[in-house]
Amino acid sequence: MVSSSSKGPLAGVRVIELAGLGPGPFAAMLLADLGADVVRIDRPGPGSIAIVGPAWDLLNRGKRSVVVDLKHPDGAEVVLRLAERAAIVIEGWRPGVAERLGVGPQPALERNPALVYGRMTGWGQQGPLAHTAGHDIGYIAVTGALHAIGPAQGPPQIPLNVVGDFGGGALYLVVGCLAALHVARTTGHGQVVDAAIVDGAAHLTTAYAGLMAAGVWRPERGSNIFDGGAPFYSVYATADGEHMAVGALEPQFYAELLRLLGLADAGLPAQHDIAGWPLIRERFAEVFATRTRDEWTAHFDGTDACVSPVLSMAEAPHHPHLQARATFGEAYGIRQPAVAPRLSRTPGAIAGPPPEPGAHTEEVLTEWGLDADLPRWQRDRTVTQSANQST
Numbered sequence: 001m002v003s004s005s006s007k008g009p010l011a012g013v014r015v016i017e018l019a020g021l022g023p024g025p026f027a028a029m030l031l032a033d034l035g036a037d038v039v040r041i042d043r044p045g046p047g048s049i050a051i052v053g054p055a056w057d058l059l060n061r062g063k064r065s066v067v068v069d070l071k072h073p074d075g076a077e078v079v080l081r082l083a084e085r086a087a088i089v090i091e092g093w094r095p096g097v098a099e100r101l102g103v104g105p106q107p108a109l110e111r112n113p114a115l116v117y118g119r120m121t122g123w124g125q126q127g128p129l130a131h132t133a134g135h136d137i138g139y140i141a142v143t144g145a146l147h148a149i150g151p152a153q154g155p156p157q158i159p160l161n162v163v164g165d166f167g168g169g170a171l172y173l174v175v176g177c178l179a180a181l182h183v184a185r186t187t188g189h190g191q192v193v194d195a196a197i198v199d200g201a202a203h204l205t206t207a208y209a210g211l212m213a214a215g216v217w218r219p220e221r222g223s224n225i226f227d228g229g230a231p232f233y234s235v236y237a238t239a240d241g242e243h244m245a246v247g248a249l250e251p252q253f254y255a256e257l258l259r260l261l262g263l264a265d266a267g268l269p270a271q272h273d274i275a276g277w278p279l280i281r282e283r284f285a286e287v288f289a290t291r292t293r294d295e296w297t298a299h300f301d302g303t304d305a306c307v308s309p310v311l312s313m314a315e316a317p318h319h320p321h322l323q324a325r326a327t328f329g330e331a332y333g334i335r336q337p338a339v340a341p342r343l344s345r346t347p348g349a350i351a352g353p354p355p356e357p358g359a360h361t362e363e364v365l366t367e368w369g370l371d372a373d374l375p376r377w378q379r380d381r382t383v384t385q386s387a388n389q390s391t
Contacts, residue, residue, distance in 0.1 A: 008035020008348040013181070014086040014368075016079070017063070018103065019043060022136070022161065023169030023197065024092030024120040025059035030174050031088070032062035033339040034348040039086075039364050041079060042357035044069045044384055054356050058336050062351035066365065067358030067384045074382045076102030078370075083108045083115060085368050087184070088177050092120035095130050105192045115190040116180040120173050122164075124196030136164035139197040143168075145205055152222030152229065168200030225249070231281035232257065232271060235310060242293035243310040244300075246284070257305040261287045358386035 013036040017028040025040075032038040040063045054060070066082075069075045080103065083089050089108055091098050098104040098119075105117040122139045123129040140146045140163050141156075150157035173195035184190045211217035211224075223229040232248045248257040254271050258264045263283060269276020288296065293309050300307040311319060317328035317335055329338045332353035339348040362385050365374045377383045 007346065008033070009343055009346040010034045010036040010348075011346070013037065013088065015039065015088045015090065016041060016082055016086045018079070018089070018091040018093070018098070020092030020120070022059075022092070023165040023173065024090055025057075026166050026170040027118070027120065027173040027177075028063065028090050029059045029061060030170065031177075032351060034343075035346070035351075036088075038063040039082065039360070040065045040355075041070075041082075042067045044358075044381070054354055056334070057354045058334065060354035061331070061336070062349075063355060064352075064360035064364055065355040065357050065386075066361045067386070069382055069384075070101045070103065072380070072382045074377060074380070076107075078365075078377060078382060079103045080107055080111050081370055081373075082364075082368060084111045086112070086115065087181060088116045088118060090118045090120065090173070090177070094133075095121065095125050109190055109192075113190055114184045114188050116177050116184055116193060117190065118173050118177045118180075118193040118195060120169060120195050122169075122197045124199060125194045136161035136169075136197065140164040140168070140201045143198055143202040143205065145201050148205075148208070148221060148227055150221050152220065156221065163204065164197045164201050168202075168204055169195065169197040172200035172203070229277070231277050231284055234281065234284075236285055236288035238288055238293040238296060239290060240292040240294075244288055244293060244296050245308045245310050247306040247308075249306070253304050253306050256303060257307065260300060260303060260305050260307075263287065356386045358384050361385040 010031060013031070015028060015031050015036045015038040017024065017038055017040045019025075019040055019042045028038050028040065040060060042065050044067050068078050070079070083103075091103070099106070105119075108117055109115055119125060121130070122134040122136075123132065137146065137158060140159075145163055145168075146156045146158070148156075149159055149163075173193065176193035176195050180191050180193050208217055212219075217224055221227060225233055228234050232246060232254050235243050235245050237243055246257065248254040251271065255264070258266075258268070261284065266283065268280050268283060271280075291299070296307070297309045316322060322328060326338055328335055331350045334353075336350075339350060342348075361383050362374065365371060365377075365383065374383070378385070
């Protein structure tokens with residue numbers, strides 16, 4: 001059962017999510033994990049916009065679903081009536097779509113002046129590309145983030161959609177919405193949060209802007225300390241074709257790395273002698289290739305050499321440290337990441353499994369005080385309840 005009475009830090013905060021893909025749902029999931037009552041407004045009909053079935057779409061965990069036909073004359077009214085009772089609205093459509101459907105920020109804020117209206121896009125609400133299609137890879141491409149990731153002699157490597165959609169997009173939307181919610185609670189005035197992935201991804205590179213300005217970050221990929229250029233901050237193949245990640249930045253940790261690799265007295269160039277990096281890398285690669293990943297993991301276990309096994313997403317939940325912290329867990333039949341971050345007094349929780357679209361239509365509209373209009377909206381198919389009832 002999806003709970004509407006969470007005890008997390010955002011307990012009592014009502015959120016409306018206008019169904020979309022990727023960063024918007026992830027942002028709403030994070031709010032739900034932290035206790036918000038997130039109601040997702042799904043589309044009617046069988047045409048799901050998700051790439052997997054509802055039961056496996058973990059970005060919708062902990063939410064409730066109401067199906068509203070926004071093309072029906074009364075569809076926008078249903079959403080706006082819900083927005084009157086909400087603290088946050090999240091939408092992730094192209095600029096102008098919400099306005100065209102009658103659920104944009106202007107009518108929503110007119111109904112609820114304290115509302116926080118969060119907008120999640122790739123290009124932002126303004127600019128020459130604002131109305132064009134795009135995806136994570138394109139957004140991070142123009143910010144310089146994609147260019148910096150990958151080997152020196154190869155093309156840029158795609159970092160899943162973690163840097164753009166989820167890092168530069170969803171997390172910035174959540175920060176913006178919570179900041180605006182703080183203002184709304186102290187002043188009574190809501191506002192629009194324009195969260196663009198290009199802005200967030202660029203913001204994530206702030207440290208490197210400083211390094212470039214100081215002349216210590218080179219534009220060539222794979223030639224710097226944090227991009228795999230440094231042999232002491234890199235990945236090495238093991239005898240079984242797996243890999244170990246090395247991050248021995250500080251001199252004392254680098255010394256420990258050399259000792260455990262048996263290279264402390266090998267006469268290698270100094271750690272920060274860039275001209276000597278190719279030789280150091282060659283020697284490191286030779287040594288790492290002599291043992292398996294598991295053998296190296298045991299060898300470095302408990303040391304300060306800053307060496308870790310590179311695990312697959314299937315292997316990660318079984319790592320002893322992550323098991324001890326319960327970083328992953330079994331929830332509603334699916335192993336998945338646990339709630340993060342952790343709060344000491346008001347911890348969040350996964351409030352329920354991903355719902356079937358429309359599983360909570362009657363429940364939410366009744367609970368939120370719209371039950372008087374519910375029969376009419378059901379008769380004319382403005383709203384629909386799924387065949388699978390809320391459990």
